[in-house]
Amino acid sequence: MRSFVAIPLPEDTRDALEAAQFRLTLGRMVARENLHLTLAFLDDQPEDTLEHLHAELEPLRVPEFIITLSGLGCFGGDKPRLVFANVVQNPALESLHRKVLGAARQAGITVARRRFHPHVTLARIRPGTGGAGRIADAIATLNDLRFPDTPVKSMSLFSSDLHPDGPIYHELARYDLA
Template sequence: MIRAFVALPLPETLCQRVMLLEQMLPLPRHAARPAPPETLHLTLAFLGSQPAPVLEDLHHALEGLGAPSFDLRLRGVDRFGGDTPRSVHAGVVPCGALAHLQRKVAQAARGAGITLERRRFVPHVTLARLDWRRLSPPERERLSLAIAGNGHFSAGPARITALALYRSYPGKGGSHHEELARYDLGPPPP
C-alpha cells in the first residue's frame, strides 16, 4: 500500500514568499513543525493508502487530464482546527481554473476506484503543524496575534504549469514526500 496525494508543486517565487512568512510567525519548536521548503505544495486530493495498481490507473488518468495552466495567488494567513488549531496556512485567492482542476483530479481519482474524503475543497498551503495543547497561554496569544497581523499577506501571481502525484512517508518529525510523477498542464485559455 502506498500513502499518496495529488498536489500542485509551488513555483520557486511562491516558495520564497511562503518561507519568509513562515519565519515571521512565532512557532515554538516544542509545539510546531514548520513545513520545510521542499514539502510546500497545494493539495488537490488526498488519496490515503492505495495499492500500486490503483495508483497506476490514476497515473494514466492524470496523463490525459487536459487542464490548462493558470496563475495562482496566495492571500492571508489562517488556521485549521477551531479552538484547538492543528495547522497554520496561507490562503489562496479564489480561482475558477484551480477549482476546475481540483474537480477533474477528484473525478480521475474516483474513476480509478479511490474513495475520497467528503469535505469541501479549501485550497491552502500549510505553513506549520501545531500541537496547540503544548503552547503556553502567552505563546498562543503571540501566535494568534501574528496570524491576525499577517492577514494582509499576499504572494503571486505565479504560473502553475504542472501537478504531481506524491508518495507520503509519515515520520516522527513530520511527513516526507516523494514525487512519483509530474503532469504538465496545457496552455492557458485565450
C-alpha cells in the same frame, strides 16, 4: 502507499512562504521542499491503484492558470492544528480539483468528501502548545505579507512517508497542464 495529488510551487512562491514561516515563530514548520497545494488527499492506496490513477491523470488537460495566495489562516478553531497561506478560489483551480477527483473515482479511489478550501500548510501545531488567541495574534501580525501570483503549469502525484521529524514526499509523476 500514502499518497496525494498536488500543485508543486515555484521557487519565488516558496521564498515568500518561507519568509512567512520565519516570522510566524510557532508550531512545527513545513519543510520548504514540502510546500504545495493539495488537490486531493488519497490516503493509503495499493501500487496498482496508483498506476490506474496515473493512467487517468496523464491525458487530463486544462489550461495553465494563476493562483493568488492572500493572507494566513488556521484550521482547528479553539484547538488550532495548522497554520496556512490561503489560496484565493478561482474557476480554473476548482475545475482542476474536480477533474482530479473524477480521475481518482475512475481509478477506484474513494476520496473523503470535504469542502475544497485551497491552502498551503505552513506550520503544524501540536496540541497544548498554543491557544487560538495566541495563534490569531501571530497571524494578525503577518497581514502585511504579500505573496507573488503563482503560475500553475503542472500537478504531481506524490507519495508520503511519515517520520518523527515530519513527512518525506516523493514525486511519483508530474503532469503538465495544456
